[in-house]
Amino acid sequence: MATLELKNIVKRYKGQAVLDDVTLKVADGETVVLFGPSGAGKTVLLRLIAGVVDPDEGAILIGGEDVTDVDAEYRGVGMAFQNFALFPHMSAFDNIATPLEARRQAPGAIKAGVESVAKLLKIDHVLSHKPRALSNGQKQRTALGRALAGSPPVLLLDDPLRNVDAKLRFEMRLELPRLLDTQGATVVYVTQDYKEAMALGDRIAVMSQGRIRQLGTPEQIYLEPATIEIARLFGDPTINLLDVKPAKDGRGVYVGLSNVQVHLAGPFEQAVGRDCVIGLRPEALSFVRADAPAAVPVTVEAETPLNEKTVTLVRTVRGREILVSRPAGTPGPVSGNAHIAVNPKSALLFDRATGDRIGANKVVALKSGEAA
Numbered sequence: 001m002a003t004l005e006l007k008n009i010v011k012r013y014k015g016q017a018v019l020d021d022v023t024l025k026v027a028d029g030e031t032v033v034l035f036g037p038s039g040a041g042k043t044v045l046l047r048l049i050a051g052v053v054d055p056d057e058g059a060i061l062i063g064g065e066d067v068t069d070v071d072a073e074y075r076g077v078g079m080a081f082q083n084f085a086l087f088p089h090m091s092a093f094d095n096i097a098t099p100l101e102a103r104r105q106a107p108g109a110i111k112a113g114v115e116s117v118a119k120l121l122k123i124d125h126v127l128s129h130k131p132r133a134l135s136n137g138q139k140q141r142t143a144l145g146r147a148l149a150g151s152p153p154v155l156l157l158d159d160p161l162r163n164v165d166a167k168l169r170f171e172m173r174l175e176l177p178r179l180l181d182t183q184g185a186t187v188v189y190v191t192q193d194y195k196e197a198m199a200l201g202d203r204i205a206v207m208s209q210g211r212i213r214q215l216g217t218p219e220q221i222y223l224e225p226a227t228i229e230i231a232r233l234f235g236d237p238t239i240n241l242l243d244v245k246p247a248k249d250g251r252g253v254y255v256g257l258s259n260v261q262v263h264l265a266g267p268f269e270q271a272v273g274r275d276c277v278i279g280l281r282p283e284a285l286s287f288v289r290a291d292a293p294a295a296v297p298v299t300v301e302a303e304t305p306l307n308e309k310t311v312t313l314v315r316t317v318r319g320r321e322i323l324v325s326r327p328a329g330t331p332g333p334v335s336g337n338a339h340i341a342v343n344p345k346s347a348l349l350f351d352r353a354t355g356d357r358i359g360a361n362k363v364v365a366l367k368s369g370e371a372a
């Protein structure tokens with residue numbers, strides 16, 4: 001087991017910074033997910049930690065030791081990358097066994113080690129196959145198995161479920177955290193799937209354009225996104241975002257929805273009179289009776305099931321579209337006129353010009369991704 005520390009990492013290609021002052025501390029045994037759009041710099045960061053790419057500036061420490069200039073094979077880092085990198089002439093079994101053989105383990109221990117990871121990854125039936133006879137998903141799981149079998153102190157996983165079909169992906173999302181926990185490894189895991197990020201990460205580092213934009217637990221990122229961009233990346237259906245100009249009366253700060261004054265609970269004083277965007281998660285809205293306090297009149301446009309939820313598209317009096325979700329099977333309006341209420345504690349306000357969340361706590365909105 002080992003801690004991992006990245007200090008002010010800069011990486012440039014052709015003079016262009018693809019990693020721009022990235023600082024991150026991963027605790028011993030912790031899983032940090034790097035999440036963000038394509039081109040954000042996630043893979044380059046992983047390759048830097050692995051030692052296959054050198055940074056232009058900054059330092060990498062593993063277990064407190066500076067390994068910036070240490071060769072990849074001496075860093076104690078195991079990795080599974082998107083492009084599989086399996087040995088083509090070797091069976092899946094032999095591929096997974098390579099780290100165990102390198103450590104000259106007894107044949108019995110190698111067999112037991114390979115079979116236990118293979119069983120978990122559901123590739124135990126194809127262990128005798130060469131990579132060319134494996135599906136992409138099986139190849140990817142073989143590469144993952146090889147990384148896991150070596151029980152390295154630091155494990156780097158680059159989107160290991162990308163080619164895995166939806167059903168297996170769902171199962172693995174549930175099983176992988178347990179497996180990573182039992183391994184005790186310090187894990188950096190790259191994904192573009194927010195559900196995977198939330199299921200697997202002790203913390204999530206949200207990256208874009210070479211920087212860590214927010215670092216926090218899945219709950220912090222979901223409930224207190226630092227920017228509009230991050231709020232949009234998490235959640236299905238996505239968050240409702242509406243232009244508002246908050247005002248204030250004796251009861252506090254409010255916004256107008258369908259000409260109803262909806263009071264918000266939050267540190268929103270500085271938003272008064274400013275051009276803002278209100279962020280309302282579909283599950284923070286509910287259907288209520290017309291005489292409920294601050295009931296917002298809407299017209300129901302359409303309703304659709306989504307996994308375990310029912311999602312309703314409604315339109316405000318001024319024609320703005322809003323998605324409301326509720327647990328599947330619970331009653332709700334099907335068509336016509338209805339009223340919705342906003343959970344005042346769940347409303348998020350963003351500055352429209354900068355996209356930054358108003359009242360954002362510095363712990364979750366650190367510019368360089370320094371652990372708080």
Ligand SMILES: Nc1ncnc2c1ncn2[C@@H]1O[C@H](COP(=O)(O)OP(=O)(O)OP(=O)(O)O)[C@@H](O)[C@H]1O
Nearest residue numbers: 013014018036037038039040041042043044045192
């Ligand atoms: N060897 C290289 N030479 C030049 N540019 C590179 C090289 N490797 C990566 N880049 C650039 O660095 C940026 C970050 O790429 P990276 O692969 O890390 O993104 P990513 O976040 O992992 O995206 P994805 O999720 O699609 O894999 C991209 O703009 C990419 O074009």
